[in-house]
Amino acid sequence: xxxxxxxxxxxxxxxxxxxxxxxxxxxxxxxxxxxxxxxxxxxxxxxxxxxxxxxxxxxxxxxxxxxxxxxxxxxxxxxxxxxxxxxxxxxxxxxxxxxxxxxxxxxxxxxxxxxxxxxxxxxxxxxxxxxxxxxxxxxxxxxxxxxxxxxxxxxxxxxxxxxxxxxxxxxxxxxxxxxxxxxxxxxxxxxxxxxxxxxxxxxxxxxxxxxxxxxxxxxxxxxxxxxxxxxxxxxxxxxxxxxxxxxxxxxxxxxxxxxxxxxxxxxxxxxxxxxxxxxxxxxxxxxxxxxxxxxxxxxxxxxxxxxxxxxxxxxxxxxxxxxxxxxxxxxxxxxxxxxxxxxxxxxxxxxxxxxxxxxxxxxxxxxxxxxxxxxxxxxxxxxxxxxxxxxxxxxxxxxxxxxxx
Numbered sequence: 160x161x162x163x164x165x166x167x168x169x170x171x172x173x174x175x176x177x178x179x180x181x182x183x184x185x186x187x188x189x190x191x192x193x194x195x196x197x198x199x200x201x202x203x204x205x206x207x208x209x210x211x212x213x214x215x216x217x218x219x220x221x222x223x224x225x226x227x228x229x230x231x232x233x234x235x236x237x238x239x240x241x242x243x244x245x246x247x248x249x250x251x252x253x254x255x256x257x258x259x260x261x262x263x264x265x266x267x268x269x270x271x272x273x274x275x276x277x278x279x280x281x282x283x284x285x286x287x288x289x290x291x292x293x294x295x296x297x298x299x300x301x302x303x304x305x306x307x308x309x310x311x312x313x314x315x316x317x318x319x320x321x322x323x324x325x326x327x328x329x330x331x332x333x334x335x336x337x338x339x340x341x342x343x344x345x346x347x348x349x350x351x352x353x354x355x356x357x358x359x360x361x362x363x364x365x366x367x368x369x370x371x372x373x374x375x376x377x378x379x380x381x382x383x384x385x386x387x388x389x390x391x392x393x394x395x396x397x398x399x400x401x402x403x404x405x406x407x408x409x410x411x412x413x414x415x416x417x418x419x420x421x422x423x424x425x426x427x428x429x430x431x432x433x434x435x436x437x438x439x440x441x442x443x444x445x446x447x448x449x450x451x452x453x454x455x456x457x458x459x460x461x462x463x464x465x466x467x468x469x470x471x472x473x474x475x476x477x478x479x480x481x482x483x484x485x486x487x488x489x490x491x492x493x494x495x496x497x498x499x500x501x502x503x504x505x506x507x508x509x510x511x512x513x514x515x516x517x518x519x520x521x522x523x524x525x526x527x528x529x530x531x532x533x534x535x536x537x538x539x540x541x542x543x544x545x546x547x548x549x550x551x552x553x554x555x556x557x558x559x560x561x562x563x564x
Contacts, residue, residue, distance in 0.1 A: 165485045165487060166486045167524070168486060168487060168488045168527070169487050169522060170364075170522040170523060170524035170527075171313055171314075171364070171463075171489070171522035173363050173364070173369070174363060174367075174524055174525070176366055176414070177366035177417075177418060177525065180366055180367055180417045181414075183414050183417040184368055184411060184413065184414035187208065187409060187410035187414070191204060191409050191410055192410075194406055195209045195398075195407050195409055196397075196398065196406070208413050209229075211416070215416040215417075215419050215420050216373055216415070216419050218419075219344070219348070219419050220343075220348045220375060221348075221351055221352070222350050222375050225379055225400075226375055226377055226378065227373060228373065228376055228399045229371065229372070229407055229408075230371075230372040230373060231370055231408075232361055232370070232371075233262075233264065233360060233361030233364070234361075234372075236361075236372045237264040237268060237336075237338055238268050238392060239374055239391070239392055239402075239403065240336045240359060240389070241255070241269060241272070241307055242268055242271075242392045243380075244304065244305045244334050244336070244388060245272050245304065246390055246392070247390040248334070251304055252301065252302035252303060253278055253304070254277070254280070254300055254302040254303040255272065255279045255304065255305045255306075256279075256280045256295065256303060256305070257269055257308065258281060259282060259283055259284060259503070259507040260288055260314075260503070260504045260507045261307070262309060265307055265338055266503075269281075280298045282294055282295060282298065282308075284507050286508050286509050287317055287455060287459070288315050288317035288454075288455055288504070288507070288508050289320070290308060290319060290320070290324075292323045292324065295308075295324065296327055299331055299333065303333055304333065304334060305334050306324060306328050306333055306334070306335050306336070307336040307337070307338070308324050308337060309339075310338065310342040310348070310358075311341045311461050311464075312455070312504060313340065313341045314502060314505070315454045315456075315464070315466045315504060315508070316341075316455045316460040316464025316465075317456045317460055318459050318460060318461065321337060322352070322353050325355055326354055328354060328356070329354040334357065334388055335356045336356065336359070339358050339360055340359060340360055340364055341464075343358075343361075344418070345365075345422075345426065345461055345463065346426075346462070350375060350377070355375070356377045357375060357376055357377070358375040359372065359373070359374055360372060360374075361373075365418045365422050366421070367411075367417070367418035368415065370408060371411045373415070374403075379400065393405070429525060430462040433463040433524075434462040436463075436523050436527060436529075436532050437462060437463060437465055439532060439536075440532065440535070441457075444465075444467060444536070448539070448540050448543055450469055450471065450472075451468070451543075453465075453466065453467060454468055454508065455508075463523040463524060464522055465520070465521040465522070465523075467519045467520075468514060469517045469519065469543060470514070472543070472546060472547070474517055475490065478490060478519070480542045481538070481539070481542060484538050484542065486535060488522075489519075490520060501516055502515050505518060521535070
């Protein structure tokens with residue numbers, strides 16, 4: 160590696176824009192500046208770009224073009240899905256089922272609805288972060304109107320049994336939403352095969368621009384009887400078929416569509432490469448660093464996610480030391496990086512608060528190289544040993560077990 164070259168291993172927080180996407184965005188910023196709702200030629204041109212982008216996104220998840228709605232982010236998509244369904248279906252019931260390891264966009268949207276009288280069940284997960292589908296079935300009542308379970312966890316990378324969840328929801332006539340922000344563009348998703356009614360994604364997780372998201376809404380938000388099952392949560396103009404007001408950011412949506420097009424063509428090959436890198440890191444670290452362990456499912460996980468724990472250590476100290484070596488990683492969700500509280504995800508899988516603070520999330524990406532993996536695996540053991548050697552003697556003892564240096 161070249162001296163002072165930075166190694167970026169925080170792709171779950173945000174990916175760099177692909178150069179092909181940058182070119183697409185810049186082209187449309189120059190040429191497609193009309194409002195897609197205007198009736199003159201520049202507006203009609205913007206509308207055409209918008210609809211072509213919708214087609215490209217629909218293709219990746221085997222959706223109908225009319226079921227794709229653009230938003231500003233994955234967080235907005237989650238809020239629209241959860242609050243929109245809850246408020247529209249209150250006369251049918253007031254019960255929502257989700258999991259204890261959801262992204263804060265889902266967790267806090269549900270907690271806000273609880274203040275309005277809704278009941279929310281937060282399913283427990285096992286040591287790998289997987290929900291129990293039998294527990295899910297047992298928690299369903301006549302009042303249950305929505306199940307919202309993430310496709311893959313943003314911290315530990317575990318992928319949930321989405322097909323089984325979709326089947327249960329379909330059999331019980333319950334609307335099923337999944338936050339697929341981390342999985343979209345990394346693993347195959349077919350909304351029909353998986354019986355998904357609502358699906359949230361974000362552009363900047365797949366090498367697209369920030370400020371663009373998407374919500375898939377099956378049948379444009381209408382049930383078989385024609386009744387609406389979701390309502391808008393913002394009000395304004397008639398954009399996005401009256402579902403999401405505000406002038407569409409056409410240049411960045413076009414960039415998002417370009418990122419989707421690239422993912423559709425390169426996802427399989429990219430996943431194979433990242434899985435090989437991922438497994439190499441896991442095997443090497445667990446075999447060569449004492450007190451290291453893996454969080455999340457060993458196999459049923461995203462191809463680019465490695466979430467490690469180190470006994471008797473603080474993750475922030477490891478991050479600072481790695482950053483001094485020009486390696487950027489994280490301890491978990493970027494949305495809580497300024498919080499002093501242990502990760503709710505790590506606590507949910509059974510870690511103690513002390514153990515939860517000793518985590519390191521390494522998320523690989525399209526531009527990760529073998530050379531960067533080599534450098535990381537060479538640097539991490541040295542960094543861990545240096546930190547342990549500087550620590551007081553008492554910190555070498557964890558729950559009565561001495562950690563070898």
